[in-house]
Amino acid sequence: MHESRELHRPWLAAATGESFETLLRHVEDERFDPMLVCRIGDGAIVGFINISEIVRGGFQSAFLGYGGVAAYAGQGYMSEGLELVLARAFTELGLHRLEANIQPGNRASIALVQGAGFVREGFSERYLKIAGRWRDHERWAIRAEQWRARRRRRR
Secondary structure, eight states: OGGGHHHHTTTSOOOOHHHHHHHHHHTTOTTOEEEEEEOTTTOOEEEEEEEEEEEOTTOOEEEEEEEEOGGGTTSSHHHHHHHHHHHHHHTTSOOSEEEEEEOTTOHHHHHHHHHTTOEEEEEEEEEEEETTEEEEEEEEEEEHHHHHHHHHHHO
């Protein structure tokens, strides 16, 4: 991910050894489900997708975070990976809703979630601090029933 920092600027904070250590500490947290997106042919890591802040009870909701490896950008791997993550989220994890918050100018990220069936729900001004700046985000989400209906239509 360090080699992909230009692809992610200004959308994600730069990967550091400290951020990786933080990720490793969160792996055991039941509210966090990190995954790597790997290419089938050779196992190359092409990105990551995290389901985080999983809230149970009457909410059954979580946030989605992701980033692709620059060398594999635009080849459809993240789209395939996201489809697998949605299947996991709405079956194995039993979630009702996933939310992705995306900066308005991040066209590739918006296209990724739109292609997976997410719907734009709103706009959050100065939502998240990235690289020292509070940044606006669009709120995109998909519910389990939307995901199931989309899967039925695609068969």
